[in-house]
Amino acid sequence: MANWIEFAAIKRAVPLAAVLERYRINGLRRSGQNQLRGRCPLHGGEGRETFHVNTAAQVFHCFSCGAGGSVLDLVAAIEGCGVRAAAEKLSEWRSLLGDLAPPQKPTVTKKTRSVPPLRFRLRGVDVRHPYLASRGIRAATASEFGIGFYAGPGLMSQRLVIPIEDEAGRLVGYGGRSLDGSEPRYRFPAGFGKSRVLFNLHRAAATGQATVIVVEGFFDCLKVYQAGFGSVVALMGSALYEPQRRLLVQRFRQIVLMLDGDAPGRRAAAVVAARLSADCSVRIVPLAANSQPDQLSEQALQEVLERKGGQPETQ
Numbered sequence: 001m002a003n004w005i006e007f008a009a010i011k012r013a014v015p016l017a018a019v020l021e022r023y024r025i026n027g028l029r030r031s032g033q034n035q036l037r038g039r040c041p042l043h044g045g046e047g048r049e050t051f052h053v054n055t056a057a058q059v060f061h062c063f064s065c066g067a068g069g070s071v072l073d074l075v076a077a078i079e080g081c082g083v084r085a086a087a088e089k090l091s092e093w094r095s096l097l098g099d100l101a102p103p104q105k106p107t108v109t110k111k112t113r114s115v116p117p118l119r120f121r122l123r124g125v126d127v128r129h130p131y132l133a134s135r136g137i138r139a140a141t142a143s144e145f146g147i148g149f150y151a152g153p154g155l156m157s158q159r160l161v162i163p164i165e166d167e168a169g170r171l172v173g174y175g176g177r178s179l180d181g182s183e184p185r186y187r188f189p190a191g192f193g194k195s196r197v198l199f200n201l202h203r204a205a206a207t208g209q210a211t212v213i214v215v216e217g218f219f220d221c222l223k224v225y226q227a228g229f230g231s232v233v234a235l236m237g238s239a240l241y242e243p244q245r246r247l248l249v250q251r252f253r254q255i256v257l258m259l260d261g262d263a264p265g266r267r268a269a270a271v272v273a274a275r276l277s278a279d280c281s282v283r284i285v286p287l288a289a290n291s292q293p294d295q296l297s298e299q300a301l302q303e304v305l306e307r308k309g310g311q312p313e314t315q
């Protein structure tokens with residue numbers, strides 16, 4: 001019961017427009033007295049008008065992906081967290097948002113709660129499994145990343161396991177890829193907070209470079225790494241969650257976005273670039289239709305990534 005009251009109070013206290021501003025979602029335009037419309041910041045999407053906000057009723061709705069609800073639902077979707085965690089976040093902001101000050105200052109210093117380290121490590125992972133070679137992953141890369149086939153018991157049984165480390169290099173989870181076509185294609189441990197982790201961030205940060213390449217998948221990341229670009233991270237999907245955005249902008253000044261060359265990848269790149277461009281310079285590397293970084297040869301990757309000239313997409 002106490003939670004009900006708290007939720008309701010938060011919904012009243014924090015204007016949806018302030019949340020949009022806080023997350024730098026500023027491509028929406030006014031339409032009517034209490035309406036904002038624009039491209040959906042959650043799913044990207046082709047439509048320039050699918051995302052509607054009613055600032056008086058304090059609700060939003062996307063007519064394309066179906067997302068919608070209150071400020072709490074919006075924060076939960078952006079942060080990749082539950083409604084309860086969103087409420088906690090909003091109540092932390094409430095005092096800061098009291099005077100609706102611009103979002104630049106205080107909350108930025110607050111650290112993203114990190115994912116707890118795993119208490120175990122899988123044993124007997126075969127880093128020389130032939131699947132790796134079939135995807136163009138060299139034995140040395142597989143060893144370095146600890147990627148291989150796991151035949152033992154449990155959730156990851158009979159899957160290719162990919163250790164996922166946090167920004168400090170601590171193991172926080174595994175991605176388990178099925179090799180026999182069984183669903184889901186990727187499996188993660190229960191409670192694994194994908195939204196708060198970037199695959200390979202600790203190695204990318206250790207290069208000391210100001211530039212990082214951002215890709216979608218594990219294999220994209222591995223192939224770019226093998227091509228000689230150590231400063232590369234994977235989103236583990238095409239969405240950039242707010243905690244992931246913070247991890248990036250805290251460490252890097254330039255971001256090279258190389259998402260998949262299909263329509264969803266291109267739309268996602270536009271959305272992700274917009275979210276990053278307030279803090280970093282962003283360059284989008286467009287790939288040929290329906291190609292993904294992991295399908296490109298090392299030479300092709302080097303060509304697209306080192307291509308000089310051309311302005312950054314956004315500044």
Ligand SMILES: [Zn+2]
Binds near residue numbers: 063
């Ligand atoms: Zn949407």
